[in-house]
Amino acid sequence: MDRRVALIVNPSSGGGRALKALPRVEARLRELGVPFRSEPTRSLEHGAELARAAAQAGEVAVALSGDGLVGALAGALRGVDGAVLGVVPGGRGNDFCRSSGIPQDPVAACDVLAHGVERDLDVGDVDGRTFIGIASLGFDSDANRIANEAPARLGNLVYVYGALRALAAWKPARFTIEVDGATRTFSGWSVAAANASAYGGGMFLAPGASLRDGLLDVVTTADIPKRRFAASLPKVFKGTHVDEPSVDVVRGREIRISADRPFTVYADGDPIGELPVVVRAVPAALKVLLPESPR
Structure with missing residues (x-):
């Protein structure tokens, strides 16, 4: 070809x-x-x-x-x-x-x-702006900002560095999310809408997410003590954190997100919006060259 x-x-x-x-x-x-x-x-x-x-x-x-x-x-x-x-x-x-x-x-x-083979992949949309990986906010907003400001010499460790630095000053927020019309309010750490499975240099936040199912995996983390949250962080690298009682995963096409204080939404490592936002899955929106046997 x-x-x-x-x-x-x-x-x-x-x-x-x-x-x-x-x-x-x-x-x-x-x-x-x-x-x-x-x-x-x-x-x-x-x-x-x-x-x-x-x-x-x-x-x-x-x-x-x-x-x-x-x-x-x-x-x-x-x-x-x-x-x-x-x-x-x-x-x-x-x-x-x-x-x-x-x-x-x-x-x-x-x-x-x-x-490679041309495959139709989904993308995500935050109020008209496109992302291909994971859009997240809350604790992730603080961690992303710190990671983006960190020295380049840290390499992949910038994401761990960002999380640990953000942990010290974090206070729980109250989030309201509506997933395909079903509304839920909770106090906690973060909300993420995942088109792909990984972010943050190998953290499998949404291990079951697919780039080709027309849906976003919505991952929320409810309020738990900082010590327990810190202890669970290493599990994200294997995706086993989703088994924790504080973590909830649902799938949907349209997610409306607001909170009791301002947060910047980050996606693909960069700021993409400010709360409140509407996040949507856009099925088969993009042709991408992938290996013949993609994940």
């Missing part, structure tokens, strides 16, 4: 990981005989512009970056006839790759660009 690739590179992604990987990625694409060109981004918005231009030119728009640029490109290509997204991991978390089965090694991921 003949494919032409526009490699959209975020130079600052993962503390420069994408830029460091670029020569090896380009060399592998040449070995595979995949025609390509490389374009550096100046911002997420610029990356979205490059992706739209690539789609118009009949090229696969490929994010060599972390999840933030992947989400931005997904938003740019969502619903565009003939548009195809490819992903080569180049960030700190690379959770979309982890959730979808794309190799975590950027050179190995090039084989998916050459031989």
